[in-house]
Amino acid sequence: MPKRMTRYLITSALPYINGVKHLGNLVGSLLPADVFARFCRARGFETLALCATDEHGSTTELAAAEAGRDVRAFCDEQYALQKAAGDGFGLSWDHFGRSSNAPNIALTQHFARLLWRNGHLDVRTTKQVYSNADKRFLSDRYVVGTCPHCGYERARGDQCENCTRVLDPVDLINPRSAISGSPDIEIRDSTHLFLKQSTFVPQLRAWIDSHERDWPVLVTSIARKWLDEGLQDRGITRDVEWGVPVPDDIADGQLKGKVFYVWFDAPIEYIGCAQEWAEANGKGDAWRDWWIGPKSKDVVYCEFMGKDNIPFHTVGFPVTVMGARPQEDWKLVDRLKGFNYINFDGGKFSTSSKRGVFMDAALEILPADYWRYYLMANAPESSDSNFTWEHFAGQVNKDLADVLGNFVNRVTKFCGARFEGKVPSEGEYGDEEKALIEELDKRVGEYTQLFEAMEFRKALAELRAIFVTGNEYLTRAAPWTHVKTDRARAGAAVRMGLNLVHLFAHLAWPVIPTSARRIHQAIQDAPEVIPWPDEAMGDFLDDLEYGMAIGVPEVLFAKITDEQIADWRARFGGGG
RNA sequence: GGCAGCGUAGCUCAGUGGUAGAGCAGGGGAAUCAUAAUCCCUUGGUCGGGGGUUCAAAUCCCUCCGCUGCUACCA
Numbered sequence: 001m002p003k004r005m006t007r008y009l010i011t012s013a014l015p016y017i018n019g020v021k022h023l024g025n026l027v028g029s030l031l032p033a034d035v036f037a038r039f040c041r042a043r044g045f046e047t048l049a050l051c052a053t054d055e056h057g058s059t060t061e062l063a064a065a066e067a068g069r070d071v072r073a074f075c076d077e078q079y080a081l082q083k084a085a086g087d088g089f090g091l092s093w094d095h096f097g098r099s100s101n102a103p104n105i106a107l108t109q110h111f112a113r114l115l116w117r118n119g120h121l122d123v124r125t126t127k128q129v130y131s132n133a134d135k136r137f138l139s140d141r142y143v144v145g146t147c148p149h150c151g152y153e154r155a156r157g158d159q160c161e162n163c164t165r166v167l168d169p170v171d172l173i174n175p176r177s178a179i180s181g182s183p184d185i186e187i188r189d190s191t192h193l194f195l196k197q198s199t200f201v202p203q204l205r206a207w208i209d210s211h212e213r214d215w216p217v218l219v220t221s222i223a224r225k226w227l228d229e230g231l232q233d234r235g236i237t238r239d240v241e242w243g244v245p246v247p248d249d250i251a252d253g254q255l256k257g258k259v260f261y262v263w264f265d266a267p268i269e270y271i272g273c274a275q276e277w278a279e280a281n282g283k284g285d286a287w288r289d290w291w292i293g294p295k296s297k298d299v300v301y302c303e304f305m306g307k308d309n310i311p312f313h314t315v316g317f318p319v320t321v322m323g324a325r326p327q328e329d330w331k332l333v334d335r336l337k338g339f340n341y342i343n344f345d346g347g348k349f350s351t352s353s354k355r356g357v358f359m360d361a362a363l364e365i366l367p368a369d370y371w372r373y374y375l376m377a378n379a380p381e382s383s384d385s386n387f388t389w390e391h392f393a394g395q396v397n398k399d400l401a402d403v404l405g406n407f408v409n410r411v412t413k414f415c416g417a418r419f420e421g422k423v424p425s426e427g428e429y430g431d432e433e434k435a436l437i438e439e440l441d442k443r444v445g446e447y448t449q450l451f452e453a454m455e456f457r458k459a460l461a462e463l464r465a466i467f468v469t470g471n472e473y474l475t476r477a478a479p480w481t482h483v484k485t486d487r488a489r490a491g492a493a494v495r496m497g498l499n500l501v502h503l504f505a506h507l508a509w510p511v512i513p514t515s516a517r518r519i520h521q522a523i524q525d526a527p528e529v530i531p532w533p534d535e536a537m538g539d540f541l542d543d544l545e546y547g548m549a550i551g552v553p554e555v556l557f558a559k560i561t562d563e564q565i566a567d568w569r570a571r572f573g574g575g576g
Numbered sequence: 577g578g579c580a581g582c583g584u585a586g587c588u589c590a591g592u593g594g595u596a597g598a599g600c601a602g603g604g605g606a607a608u609c610a611u612a613a614u615c616c617c618u619u620g621g622u623c624g625g626g627g628g629u630u631c632a633a634a635u636c637c638c639u640c641c642g643c644u645g646c647u648a649c650c651a
Binding site for chain 1: 590596601645
């Protein structure tokens with residue numbers, strides 16, 4: 001595989017540390033980033049795929065407190081769980097880091113100093129709610145009280161869940177701490193740093209406009225909405241303990257004891273994670289070449305995220321990067337792929353109310369590839385999509401078990417029964433094969449383009465169509481008929497069938513890596529990265545050595561039964 | 577309330593000005609190598625309602641209805 005000039009830097013939105021993620025989080029960022037990273041590697045591009053846990057903020061502090069744990073220990077434990085779940089799903093990160101690790105802390109402080117020096121930060125005094133009972137400042141959502149609009153008694157300080165109105169904690173009637181329930185709260189002045197985002201609007205708008213064509217409408221429309229509504233300066237520090245400390249040399253130490261807002265430091269971990277990767281792999285300063293300096297010019301930086309993350313990646317983080325100029329010219333995102341949500345039987349997946357299927361539980365009931373295929377085939381690209389057990393089972397059974405799995409099985413078994421389990425050397429390709437090759441040249445080209453365009457749903461529809469093409473061919477070639485009268489003709493068909501199996505393993509690898517490997521190994525050993533077929537189909541489909549012994553894989557995809565669906569529906573909820 | 581997206585066959589979705597599409601499900605047939613798996617043919621939609629622009633509208637404009645999301649201190 002030739003090395004190519006372009007390098008791909010790929011990040012998925014950082015999963016928050018607070019618990020194993022559900023399928024919605026998986027399909028919106030982690031999984032498409034992995035599929036795309038595998039696709040890039042398969043094509044021979046140098047690729048760096050990074051992800052990390054996003055650990056800071058009051059939510060983690062309070063979750064740890066509730067669990068009676070030290071915050072760091074709590075995060076250590078949660079990090080291990082998320083890492084294991086990601087590994088289980090075959091998420092092939094080059095590094096899975098942590099926003100609380102040293103590189104991110106140093107980089108976050110470094111960026112803040114640059115922004116301060118460049119005049120992009122203001123010191124402002126704000127009114128914050130302080131709880132005497134809890135001995136801490138409360139973020140808006142941790143103040144509860146009666147909604148002044150609808151009278152709901154458990155409204156949160158940021159928004160009333162009942163009438164959905166946006167609130168300010170001072171509006172609440174009978175306000176109290178959501179942590180202790182204590183009404184002993186007061187308003188105190190607190191000094192914070194504000195990032196002067198408003199001065200970046202023209203620059204941001206020009207940048208977003210320049211991506212009119214290569215970003216999804218979802219992304220540009222959300223980004224523009226923020227600019228059109230009048231971008232406000234954003235407070236980037238908080239009165240909590242668990243975070244990156246604000247250095248004393250900013251604003252003469254006025255921010256002593258405060259930390260940066262989690263949304264300020266989390267995106268910087270994309271860079272910090274590259275440094276963690278370099279440190280873990282003895283790469284020295286190589287991480288910088290992905291992010292800054294002349295060598296980074298060859299890098300295409302791709303970000304994957306759910307729509308809730310889009311403002312922070314089209315406005316917040318870009319302002320941080322732009323504000324570090326002209327001294328330092330860090331990369332801005334080139335390709336930003338945003339996703340809608342996947343619903344669970346018509347309702348939301350919810351971490352807090354444990355609704356839906358979570359990554360660890362998903363792997364307990366089925367291998368990762370079932371999920372990977374289904375989720376990518378139904379990726380919520382144009383609108384929210386909906387998960388039901390019945391739809392899931394129907395699609396997996398049909399596409400993976402019947403169309404792909406059975407094809408591999410029928411070809412390899414027939415070869416074993418009639419051609420001694422060896423690639424037949426008799427016969428030559430004729431018109432039938434020529435037509436097949438022509439069609440596959442077209443389809444594989446289309447499939448490649450769809451992946452390049454990150455049109456995952458359509459790409460998987462094309463992949464399925466390619467599998468179907470194999471079945472169609474086999475029906476027309478009918479080696480089971482010809483073997484009785486014309487062994488050469490049957491041999492050529494079986495040889496083509498085996499070459500198709502081989503092709504399918506290569507094409508499917510980014511999506512279903514484990515199964516693709518099993519399929520490939522039935523034919524011959526598979527390399528770690530199964531390369532993309534760049535050659536013309538006429539060559540690829542006559543590539544297997546004549547006479548080479550092949551095997552029959554064990555059942556590749558066992559079908560999901562009605563009983564299983566009933567069990568899972570009882571366990572997880574969700575209709576069908 | 578404001579803003580955005582969506583509403584197309586029973587289901588999941590393509591299609592953004594030129595005779596309504598795919599997969600699944602349903603119906604009929606072929607084949608019997610195979611995880612009863614495959615292949616071929618086929619039923620099915622006044623493209624949410626109404627109005628307008630146009631030779632021509634699922635597609636553009638207006639309006640109404642419905643669903644979803646976002647609304648900056650959850651991340």
